[in-house]
Amino acid sequence: MTAKWIDISQPLNERIAHWPGDTPFSYDLSFTKKETRSVNIGRITTSLHTGTHIDAPFHFESSAQTILDLDLSIFIGKARVIDVSHFRKIGAEQLQAFPLDKAERLLLKTLPISKPDTFPEEVIQLDPDLGPLLKEKNICLIGVDVPSVDALDSKEMAVHHSFHQHHIHILENIILDHVPPGDYELIALPLPIEGADGSPVRAVLRPLADPLGKEDVHVNP
Template sequence: MTRWIDISQRLDSNVPTWPGDTPFSYRLTWTKQMSGSVNVGQITMSTHTGTHIDAPFHFDENGKKVLELDVNLYVGPARVIHLPAMDQGAIGSIGVEDIERVDLQGVTRLLIRTGAWEERRVFPEKIPEIRPELAEYLAGRGVQLLGLDLPSVDPLDSKELPAHHALTRHHIHILEGLVLDDVPAGDYELAALPLPLADADGSPVRAVLRPLYSG
């Protein structure tokens, strides 16, 4: 039995938040001393803080909300690939030509390590973006979940969110804010389940991987 590796951002008061969005906080509503029996906590956070999934309702009024998403998307085999050119500070975009060399045979969950978000404690100023035409290419190869080590699949100042929309149009679901720094490229089993939030536009997840050995 191989062990599960945590690929989630730690949620504490220092976790970076999208500029202007709700800061993360955990506090005790009741202490054990106050209640006489238990500590009871309260969390306040944006649904897009740390490692999280986007529901289509995040960017589409008629899009699915978190509870309507199929849990099967978020558990199962996943391939991790590295785009080493990105972590040299050469921030660009991720398109078909960056992925073309990768064998995507049988890959339904693709996790991309760009290494471009180096200073984890600070929200990045610029990130590589997914070029919208990549959505069609990935969908054509059977990809249904795209995960990245970035806080968004579009440029941070984008209002149109072309990559979010293109991915959704092609039935590819979005997982953001992964921590893949120490994860070698290869095949894994992934679990990154959203909470059963009935009306939500996104959800934090605890994302974990364990190596899959074939043969």
């Protein structure tokens, strides 16, 4: 039996939290079936950094890659989920306690419970020294269950820049409440938005099978 896909995306609706001062998410019908006599046609308005999304390097570096410049293979493949919710700060020293070899992509569970409808007052502190460590471990993507890998009031964006300098891409606002630590297959494809600094994604995980073909023990109940 094939393991089921686990949705780790924040649902997009008018209750979802957005960055203060940024464009909130909205969905409405531009035209109803009654009006067109054939179909309903909807439209959305949103910031590209509301909900579960990818940051393109162009988001924090004007001469860097936009979403369409990025290799799609970054967002498909093996990912390791680890629980770091007992830490207040995560740097290279803290991550040394976790097995990271052959992780390829790393998803950090920093919250005991995600609250997509509430914008946090603060997020777990990540240290820029994670960049060199993750590069050493051949990790190409880091995912977090908060709106940013940097402090919410950061202007320097030191962690973003460290990850970019070490070729590590960023996935933000995932939900890992219901995902036990372990190895999974990740799909988190961005939309092909020309010139974009980021993109919403539908991020999903599937537990990896062991060498005998059995499902991994970390299956979502």
